[in-house]
Amino acid sequence: MLEEFNNSQPDFVNQVKTSIIKNNNVSHAYLIETNSFSKSKELVIALAKILLCPNITNDNHEQNCRICNLIDNNNYPELITIEPEGNVIKKEQLLTLQNRLKTKSLTGSKRVYILFDADKLNITSANTILKFLEEPEEGIIAILVTENRYRVMETILSRCQILTLHTDMNNIDDLKKDKQYDVFWNIINKIELDGVQTLAYIQDLWYDKFLDKDECLNFLDLFETLYLDLLEHENDKDFLKKKYGQAINNIVNKIDTKNIIYKLRVIEEEKNKLRYNVNLKLWIDNFIIKITRGGEINA
Ligand SMILES: [Zn+2]
Structure with a gap:
């Protein structure tokens, strides 16, 4: 059984x-x-x-x-x-x-x-x-x-x-095939390492790539997957490195449970908003501000 x-x-x-x-x-x-x-x-x-x-x-x-x-x-x-x-x-x-x-x-x-x-x-x-x-x-x-x-x-x-x-290990390769994967890491590094100072930079990155609701939702799934992994495998850095490779090195030692839970809640909330008709640019601004603020709380 x-x-x-x-x-x-x-x-x-x-x-x-x-x-x-x-x-x-x-x-x-x-x-x-x-x-x-x-x-x-x-x-x-x-x-x-x-x-x-x-x-x-x-x-x-x-x-x-x-x-x-x-x-x-x-x-x-x-x-x-x-x-x-x-x-x-x-x-x-x-x-x-x-x-x-x-x-x-x-x-x-x-x-x-x-x-x-x-x-x-x-x-x-x-x-x-x-x-x-x-x-x-x-x-x-x-x-x-x-x-x-x-x-x-x-x-x-x-x-x-x-x-x-x-998560099954074999989902990981699918994740890496995602065409948004590199931009995603760029943004994650900015959010986690530099916080609000680079707000404008993140906006530029984001505006450039996705001005479509479905793509943004898909993008949020990447955020969610990463933060859930960070939460679940907080004490298993080998798992995280195996799954995400080099990309995760910069942030793997900065895991802060409270901060991650805050971010996961922001992601859920923003996903729901996005499903309704919102002004996408305003939504992106708002999301970036909220998610980077999480980093600031713990700075
Ligand atoms: Zn039985």
Whole structure:
């Protein structure tokens, strides 16, 4: 079950083995931060099986376990999965969930619900889910899945146990192929090393290259990936150097967790603004000011 993730997600596997399997210490809500891990869906289902299949900790767990097969086919009544409809998880979907959970468990076992793309909750649905999380019911376990935790409201985060996955190493070459990659490093170095003094310089760099909304969004993804890596691999500089090469040398010793979290929040906020109709040049100015100010706070 978990073995298949031994190499790609050793931390996750260890955490689950120690807390859930060995110590039977089950949280009432998990938030899985996928960091674009390519097999995150399979991994989430594996976790659901561990939580739901009573045979799993048994050495004789059969290859062809009936319960696990039902889960794989999305046919197990005690597992409910929810995905966004259109681009949002609607309040109605959560009310339906709530009603289903009110009825008695069919098998007498635990029940699990999974919220994929948990960052796609709007304000009303986020409040609905918050109420569930605030008043957990015995035997009901929530698994929220999101690409990164900074997309999820803090009030929700604080009620979940967070399990973080690692980016796959093979995504890295794609990153380097990005045509914006060199400009990106130029800008990052300016932001991290020189801060606001070089505002005008950064504006020039940016104006020159991207005056299109999609390109800017794509560009923000690069920022986000880097800052998430800096946060997650703060103590693993070898990983960072392996992934980003020479480029990261200048900033790798300047990692400041508070500053990075501030920047990740700025990126999320600005991404949302960018999705609406904004004046792109004004938006770029505003983004640069906010993101370089993060560097200044800690100077
Ligand atoms: Zn099973």
